[in-house]
Each structure stands twice: as C-alpha cells, then as structure tokens.
Amino acid sequence: MAKSFPELGLKPEDCKEISWIQSTIYSNGENPGQPLEVLLERNHVQKGFFKGKSDFVTEPISETNLEAIWKVMQEGEAGVMVWDPYGGKMSEISESSIPFPHRAGVLHNIQYFSKWQEGGYLAEQRHLKWINRLYNFMAPFVTKNPRTAYVNYRDLDIGRNIHGRFSEAKVWGEKYFKGNFDQLALIKGIVDYGNFFKNEQSIAPNFYL
Secondary structure, three states: OOOOOHHHOOOHHHOOOOOHHHHHHHHOOOOOOOOHHHHHHOOOOOOOEEEEEEEEEOOOOOHHHHHHHHHHHOOOOOOEEEEEEOOOHHHHOOOOOOOOOOOOOOOEEEEEEEEEOOOOHHHHHHHHHHHHHHHHHOHHHOOOOOOOOOOOOOOHHHOOOOOOOHHHHHHHHHHHHOOHHHHHHHHHHHHOOOOOOOOOOOOOOOOOO
16 A cells, blocks of 8 residues: 555554454444344444445546546535455456356446435435436446446436336346346246246346247
C-alpha cells in the first residue's frame, strides 16, 4: 500500500487481521472477538433502511475519472462504495461451469450502499437520489450490454418478476447470470414447473430448449 497508494498514509496499526468468519461478525457491527455462536442469534445490531446496487469492472478507471467519481460521492447524502478485487482462482473457472459467471477479465466488483435511520418518504428519496446519481455516473466505467450486477446485492431497479414469465425475468437475469440464465431457467422448469417458489427476482421457468 505504501508503494501503490502512498497518499493514504496507511500504517500497520490501521489494519485488522481476522478470519473470514470473524469478519461476518465485524460486518454486523459487533466485536469480532465474540464467540461464533453469536451468529446463531439472528439479531442484527444495525437498524434502519438501506439501498444497494452493484457493478462489475473489466477496464482500469483512470485517476482523472476516479477524482470525478469522488466528487460525485461527496455530493448529497452520505454513502459507501466497496470494491472487491477479482482474479486469481476465480479467473481459472469457466464462467459456464457453475451459475456465477463473472470470472476471467473481471478486475473487481463494486457495491454502492446507502444507509439511513430516519423514516419517511422524503428521507428515502434523498438517499435514493444520491445512490442513483452515482450509479448513473458510473455507467461509462463498468460492463455494458448487459450492464452486469452481483446477485447477492439484489437490486429491484434492474427488473423484477411481475407475471413470472421467462422473457420478463431474462431482462434482469442476464445481468446477474449472463449466459447461464437460460440454463438455470430450464432447470427451474424441470424441478419447479409450476413456479411455486418465487420472489421478485426468482428464476422463472423455461420449458423450451
């Protein structure tokens, strides 16, 4: 970090080294030194409202554009942008071998996250305006045709099931699963042909090869 990002002035004492399972406790706003059994309590320390969106990046973003992104982030309501690096073993697995397709060529994933405590329509609109403006500003720097997204940061803005039809679900399905969505829909048509298990972005069944 001192070599690549000296501007941060990062020191060893600024970092925490913990196991992955401890990090899930830490992300929940709790002390990572607690017994792991705390995860079984199903109580979330952090309360309030939030909105999340996501992107994947395959081309490096220039320093000039990073500065422009930073300015947008500082406008309006506060929020967070998280970059998760990809590559390594993930790139060695074929994108069609399992449902998760974002493999070789992906530099990192981005999560946009806005959280607020106050209730009401006006507070919600302020935070949604911020995250949507940032998301729209990022369009030139992320994947295109489709603009892909990470399924675990479920975003109903990119589409939802209204009638449970395959053609309807494919709009958002390809953003999460790319070419794997067709195969997932065929499997859905076999194991749940009546589409009993469903939500706003569940896999819709397809009965045609």
